[in-house]
Amino acid sequence: MSEIQLNWQPDKTASTPIYQQITTYFQHAIASGEWPMGAKLPAQRKLAAQFGVNRSTLITALDDLIAVGLITSNPGSGMTVSGNHWSSLLAEHVNWSQYVKAGQFKPNTSAIQKINQFETDAVIRLSTGEPAPEQFPRELFQKALAKLGNTLTSLNYTEPAGILALREQLARHLAKVGIHTQPENILITSGSLQALQLVSVSLFPKDATIYTEAPTYVKSLQVFQSANTHLSGVPMDNQGMAYWQMTPPAKDSQAIMYTIPTFNNPTGIVMSADRRQQLLTYAQEHQIPVLEDAAYQDVWFEQQPPQPLKALDTAGNVIYFGSISKSLAPGLRLGWTVASKPVIDRLTDVRMQTDYGASSLSQLVLAEILADPDYDNYQAHFRAVLTKKAAAAQAILQKYWGNGIATWQAPTGGFYLWIRLADRINIPKLFDLATAQNVLFNPGNIYDFKPNQYIRLSFSYESTARFERGIQILTDLIQQNFPVGGAKHASERTTDSSVF
């Protein structure tokens, strides 16, 4: 449980003794449930400094609190909030823990919760799907913000589907990858994750079967699971999803396909142009709607990937999800969905009931940036830097892991290396050891339908120097804990992912 943070100080001019002000403050915070049972208090030294009081005054207050049973002193590990048996005399409490478990939405797995928590701390983040802060185009944003500062006359609710000027810019940009569409076929969302969430609650029939690549984007799996669908993983080869290996859906279950054809997350696989056409034909013959996640569309290294499925979709079977999170700024929280008008109308209607639209400010800034003639130059530069970082990351891996620790394929775009570790390495244990040393990576099993021997390393966020430092730490951990000739872990307990 995380440590309590305080920003209160006693009033030294008041007539109430300071130690009493402190006990009252603690009583209120614990009785109100703001400090839950088990929460850890800061060290006495830190507390005294925060409150601006003598250590002795603080101890007087803490002794009182310990005496009434509100806090517990644990030798060697500080003080914790010891429960509400005292506060329950004060007032009836709602048992929140019962509610916290009650809602229909499933919690994140503990590994993902841990990653979400740690991602904000000062650790080496080989886990995150974010561009490096150094790649942030400050000038593009400065220009856009300055222009907006001069022209902004209000910030009210936007058109339900998103600001028209932004949808017009997106239609123009989509035409460059072969998608010819109109603003009325575009819905602006808060990132493409929200688009998946909207599609799940708006369009999925009860008990639908969702076919996804195995492995695939971990958050898509969570969203689909919370929508009470059946998930069915489809293997990939080096051309992309092996759609002919789809198992038939359960009786009376409607089939829906979800694919990341371009730089699949986590594997980096690009579906070939032929496979795209074949997959579309198959989906049309079987009347299967296709959800195309194109989050990494613009993040290619040396060669532009084949056209999106949506560009080839003469039958209107494809719903396309784009995002600015990987190629510009995840903090804008903007994505777009392209689909036929009845689908856009339905999604827009549900969207208006859940959060009433995306930030107008984010939308206006993005519309300015997409209209800026320098945007294309920025994108080319962004790709060039990313290409170099990918090459450098692979050189580092080759140096430390090339000889018997791991194997991988060279990606042609995206942010990730999908790495198979040697069978002797226990990945859950390595994850815990690495976290304790402030190095974060993503275990491969969170992306897949079964255990595997992979990890996902991101080279996009950290500098090459910090990437190398992270790999050094992992290498040391592997050599100390999983020496060559030690017990095998993978071969006994896991089945490999079918790729590579």
Place this chain on the structure above:
Amino acid sequence: MSEIQLNWQPDKTASTPIYQQITTYFQHAIASGEWPMGAKLPAQRKLAAQFGVNRSTLITALDDLIAVGLITSNPGSGMTVSGNHWSSLLAEHVNWSQYVKAGQFKPNTSAIQKINQFETDAVIRLSTGEPAPEQFPRELFQKALAKLGNTLTSLNYTEPAGILALREQLARHLAKVGIHTQPENILITSGSLQALQLVSVSLFPKDATIYTEAPTYVKSLQVFQSANTHLSGVPMDNQGMAYWQMTPPAKDSQAIMYTIPTFNNPTGIVMSADRRQQLLTYAQEHQIPVLEDAAYQDVWFEQQPPQPLKALDTAGNVIYFGSISKSLAPGLRLGWTVASKPVIDRLTDVRMQTDYGASSLSQLVLAEILADPDYDNYQAHFRAVLTKKAAAAQAILQKYWGNGIATWQAPTGGFYLWIRLADRINIPKLFDLATAQNVLFNPGNIYDFKPNQYIRLSFSYESTARFERGIQILTDLIQQNFPVGGAKHASERTTDSSVF
């Protein structure tokens, strides 16, 4: 069905005849499902102008399209897309209309869909819950955007619960209304609507009974309904929710209370200080969690309302929802939830699975504005202007409706007048007539559990002159269609809301 919008033009330098380019363009748009069956085409004159072609060239193309059955010419009412029997020869189609009806989330009612649609057009909007564009504090935003332009070095994902600097500012502002809390007890959301949505899917036990004021915020009802809860309306008197009139929940159904104690939407009723204390005591005795929606907290006219329930909540039973939409800028899409740590943790975890956080840009701008010493002056000015507009709106109503058309109570804050129309006035019919004349108001039945004879008029958005113009149009419609001595509508068919 809305009219199709086009921004394509034929390529006059191409070798393909222009009329053929037009037919191909139409075929593609219809075959792909982008133009659905029944969609209306613009008039021929408008089409020719848009395409930049002679009327005769256009007619050649349209005749071809009519001949193959892709479009239909309807004498007197233009052309419509006539279906996909032709396009279905081209490719297999997903039957999207089947999916559009399939998802678990309920659609908006047709009246609300109509309002959402019209709100973006050039009509007199007596319906909208938005501040007037004229009240937008341009200088505060200019300063914040300029500062951000100089200091912004990246826009990545934020801390899961929202940017710490913003949560610190909010804790400081909440203290002013008596809520003493810490940043770790605050979650930033995309408006308070998203907070309701998150609470519904994260905390509500299956088949929970939600008690709300009757009438109440329409979007809350939709969110709760889509979470498969039982909704139970509780009457109000002029002190607020008459909690003792709550009917017992169904067997095995957990009770949860949702209230807008300050300037209830739509009635404007303020719960008295005594009632707040009594309601909290009742909820504590019965272990009922209380959801407090404080969206209009800061929008008072001459006297600050009583402290929020959360300020009196020594037992931690209250989840508090705040928002910047009513007092600053709805387009920022920002709100905040204050609750005990386990609740905030659970909501944050689900939030990370649905849209991965609110716009960082919006959050940074709001943190700047809340820290600006001019913010309090802006708020005081905002309230003074709103107070005047409320008085002017009531003077206008007194002039046109005071004598036998309507009755209402003077609000002491908020954006709305909750108006009881005379029994002879058929409100659904008046709504349709008014919409046809570009005047939009909200019928009272969308807020309530049963039909009523009320409408909600907003005085916040339109200027006083346009408000008067709207009332003039409504008055004319009432006098023409529902003359004094005409048939009564309300007394036969509806039961009145219990208030006023």
